[in-house]
Structures are given as structure tokens and as C-alpha cells.
Amino acid sequence: MLTDVYPWQQGIWASLNRLLNAERLPHAMLFAAPAGTGKRRLADAFAARMLCQTPSLDAACGQCRGCQLLAAGTHPDYYVLSPETDGDKVSKVIKIDQARAVVSFASQTAQMQGYRVIIIDPADALNTSSANAMLKTLEEPGQRCVFLLLTDQPTALLATIRSRCQLLPLSLPDEEDALAWLRPQLSVPAMAETLLGLARGAPLAALALSESPWFVQRQPILDALLAVGSGAEQPLTAAQQFTKVNPIEQITAWQSLLDDAVQQGLAPELPVRHSDLPSLQKLAEINAQCLLETLWQAVEARRLLDDTNVAAATILDNLWLHWARATRQGGHHVR
Ligand SMILES: [Zn+2]
Incomplete structure (x- = not known):
């Protein structure tokens, strides 16, 4: 009905x-x-x-x-x-x-x-x-x-x-109401709070997020960021792992992970949004300036993807190369 x-x-x-x-x-x-x-x-x-x-x-x-x-x-x-x-x-x-x-x-x-x-x-x-x-x-x-x-x-x-x-006085639903609606619809109900937090309290957005490629790819992308940041992996090798993932989704994952890591670095008392990813803490330990510069590069990558004809593969390769350079300068190495 x-x-x-x-x-x-x-x-x-x-x-x-x-x-x-x-x-x-x-x-x-x-x-x-x-x-x-x-x-x-x-x-x-x-x-x-x-x-x-x-x-x-x-x-x-x-x-x-x-x-x-x-x-x-x-x-x-x-x-x-x-x-x-x-x-x-x-x-x-x-x-x-x-x-x-x-x-x-x-x-x-x-x-x-x-x-x-x-x-x-x-x-x-x-x-x-x-x-x-x-x-x-x-x-x-x-x-x-x-x-x-x-x-x-x-x-x-x-x-x-x-x-x-x-x-009309519409507002975000109470967290309780939103979680009560969201939990039964998830294959992993325990993820409800993380999803709702990432969706800034919007329940339908949280449900859509649970199935979105970027959400599913967060852990592998975070692992690759840490591997490249520590010098264990070459940036273009990391880029190769994700050629099958939609470029916009990849950049969304970068932005969300970096944004959360910056917040953790600068204001550790605030709740972690990607609370199910313990290794995010390692990303948060990297120099905030380096994280912010990369976040800015990710925003720029998104703009290039939307507004220009530059090949998506080139844009993403450059993002990984930037990350490798930025983490190697001035002792920003992942420990
Ligand atoms: Zn009728």
C-alpha cells in the first residue's frame, strides 16, 4: 500500500x-x-x-x-x-x-x-x-x-x-526508532549502529550503504592504504587490486576512511565512525597534515572524474602515487 x-x-x-x-x-x-x-x-x-x-x-x-x-x-x-x-x-x-x-x-x-x-x-x-x-x-x-x-x-x-x-517540520528520526527499523533488514544486525552513524542518522541511506560497493570495500582499501603507507606495497600494485571497483565508490571509501582518521587524530574523544575496523587506528596515527592533504587530493580526484575526460585509471593511479609520496615525506610513515 x-x-x-x-x-x-x-x-x-x-x-x-x-x-x-x-x-x-x-x-x-x-x-x-x-x-x-x-x-x-x-x-x-x-x-x-x-x-x-x-x-x-x-x-x-x-x-x-x-x-x-x-x-x-x-x-x-x-x-x-x-x-x-x-x-x-x-x-x-x-x-x-x-x-x-x-x-x-x-x-x-x-x-x-x-x-x-x-x-x-x-x-x-x-x-x-x-x-x-x-x-x-x-x-x-x-x-x-x-x-x-x-x-x-x-x-x-x-x-x-x-x-x-x-x-513541514520533518526531522531525522530518533536513533532508537531508526535502529529498530534498520536492524531486522540487515544480514548483520550488529552493523546497524556503524551504518546509521556513517549515514548521519538517515535510516534509508544506512540500509543502502550496507550494500554499496564502497562500504564492502572499506577493509581491503584500508589494508592497502596501510601497506603502501608503510612501504610494504608499491602504490601502482595497490591500485591494480581495485580496477574492478567503480572509481567513484573507491574515492568515496578513501574520503570516508581519511575523514574518520583525521577526526580520530585530532579529536580522539569523538566516536569512531568506522567502529568495526580496528586498523583504522593505525591510519589515525599518521600525521594529520598528510591525511588532510590526501583527503583534499581525493576531493580533487572526484572532481576530475565528474568534470573532465581524464581516464579514471589515471586519476586513481595518481591518488595512490600521491599517498605513497605523502606518507614517505617527513617521517609520516605508518609504524
Ligand atoms: Zn482509493
């Missing part, structure tokens, strides 16, 4: 339903919460509730014509505005033509005699021109037309858009 919101969303779900049942819905609502907290599911569930023709007080029925059309992706009063995709590439912005199409949709009357729902995901993909094209519509969308805007990054949202929306 589409109305199946996550346990930590029950409070806001009840509030949304109270507003709807009292016919006091704002015409534009902003769902602002970190990635991986399930706000799209909340917005989808609420859209379903609005479009259902025979709802209960707090759920869509899943059976009526409205529910069926929505499930089939053909509901005439439901519109999702997102950046266009071209193969694997997702555009970074919502284009002005797309915004104009929404304005046109909002100016029509509902075909099913109920609400019309427009989801904008993510709303921070609206640039100045596409936002300007729809400001007036966002302010006065017409009767029973409701905008649900989603963002992971409220600060990246244009002020003109933000000021026209009612901000």
Missing part, C-alpha cells in the same frame, strides 16, 4: 491527514529533510491519500479508480516534476519548458473531480528562470491544486520558492 509511511513519520502523517480532513491544506508544502529519510515515500503516500476517492480518515483505499490510476502511473490529476534524464545522466536543473508545462497543468480543472497534486523533486533543481516561470502558480495554484516540494538541501532552494511554501 502506498500509505505505508515509515514508523518515524507517523506524527507528521497524522498532522497532514488532520489538515486534509479539515480542508485546511496549504497549497504548497515543503518537505525538507536529509537524503535517505524517506520523504518521497511520505509525499507519495499523501498524494495517494489526496487522490483516493474513498479514503479512510488516514489512508488511501488502494482499490478505487483513483488509486488504480495512480498505481498504474496514469492518474490525470497527478504530476511529478523532476530533472530530465538522458540515459544514465540526470540533468542538474529543471528546465523552463518543464516549469511551463506544470503551469499549464495547474491551470486546468481536475479530471477526477478531486485534488490535483504536483510533486517537485528535488525543488532545489529549479533554477532562477524555471522558478520565475512558476512563482505565480505556486502562489495561487487554483482550487484543490496542491504542490508538494521536496529537498535534501533547503539552503540550496531559491528564496522566492521557499517563501511561497509552508515548511
Whole structure:
């Protein structure tokens, strides 16, 4: 059922339903919460509730014509505005033509005699021109037309858009609630706290992380960093071990391990994020300057990968060569 919101969303779900049942819905609502907290599911569930023709007080029925059309992706009063995709590439912005199409949709009357729902995901993909094209519509969308805007990054949202929306009080779930949901879904439930910490408290992100290549590759990459740092292994030999791992995932592992090691070196009283990797302590013993320089190199490697045509293998080879040089200078050797 589409109305199946996550346990930590029950409070806001009840509030949304109270507003709807009292016919006091704002015409534009902003769902602002970190990635991986399930706000799209909340917005989808609420859209379903609005479009259902025979709802209960707090759920869509899943059976009526409205529910069926929505499930089939053909509901005439439901519109999702997102950046266009071209193969694997997702555009970074919502284009002005797309915004104009929404304005046109909002100016029509509902075909099913109920609400019309427009989801904008993510709303921070609206640039100045596409936002300007729809400001007036966002302010006065017409009767029973409701905008649900989603963002992971409220600060990246244009002020003109933000000021026209009612901000929903979404927040990160309590750690207890998040862990209770996460543990039964993991093949190793004891990893729940580490995963949730690395995902900065976002439960869906933590679950996705458990299966991501970089998380699975952390230990081998850490072993190789220590081996190269101590001179036991040549940097290009280390690089060879990971040619089958996606380059972005490799760099993500570097960043996360180095970031944690820097924190351990500078503020040992803070909890270790990779708490299941005891050998991270060895990385943390390396000079902080060396770790920070390499972290910066990893950020730069990521930029080169995203924005240039430099071969991924070259970028990664250079990162390993940098690490070998940096750890050998000025007695930064791994002990
Ligand atoms: Zn229904």
C-alpha cells in the first residue's frame, strides 16, 4: 500500500491527514529533510491519500479508480516534476519548458473531480528562470491544486520558492526508532549502529550503504592504504587490486576512511565512525597534515572524474602515487 509511511513519520502523517480532513491544506508544502529519510515515500503516500476517492480518515483505499490510476502511473490529476534524464545522466536543473508545462497543468480543472497534486523533486533543481516561470502558480495554484516540494538541501532552494511554501517540520528520526527499523533488514544486525552513524542518522541511506560497493570495500582499501603507507606495497600494485571497483565508490571509501582518521587524530574523544575496523587506528596515527592533504587530493580526484575526460585509471593511479609520496615525506610513515 502506498500509505505505508515509515514508523518515524507517523506524527507528521497524522498532522497532514488532520489538515486534509479539515480542508485546511496549504497549497504548497515543503518537505525538507536529509537524503535517505524517506520523504518521497511520505509525499507519495499523501498524494495517494489526496487522490483516493474513498479514503479512510488516514489512508488511501488502494482499490478505487483513483488509486488504480495512480498505481498504474496514469492518474490525470497527478504530476511529478523532476530533472530530465538522458540515459544514465540526470540533468542538474529543471528546465523552463518543464516549469511551463506544470503551469499549464495547474491551470486546468481536475479530471477526477478531486485534488490535483504536483510533486517537485528535488525543488532545489529549479533554477532562477524555471522558478520565475512558476512563482505565480505556486502562489495561487487554483482550487484543490496542491504542490508538494521536496529537498535534501533547503539552503540550496531559491528564496522566492521557499517563501511561497509552508515548511513541514520533518526531522531525522530518533536513533532508537531508526535502529529498530534498520536492524531486522540487515544480514548483520550488529552493523546497524556503524551504518546509521556513517549515514548521519538517515535510516534509508544506512540500509543502502550496507550494500554499496564502497562500504564492502572499506577493509581491503584500508589494508592497502596501510601497506603502501608503510612501504610494504608499491602504490601502482595497490591500485591494480581495485580496477574492478567503480572509481567513484573507491574515492568515496578513501574520503570516508581519511575523514574518520583525521577526526580520530585530532579529536580522539569523538566516536569512531568506522567502529568495526580496528586498523583504522593505525591510519589515525599518521600525521594529520598528510591525511588532510590526501583527503583534499581525493576531493580533487572526484572532481576530475565528474568534470573532465581524464581516464579514471589515471586519476586513481595518481591518488595512490600521491599517498605513497605523502606518507614517505617527513617521517609520516605508518609504524
Ligand atoms: Zn482509493
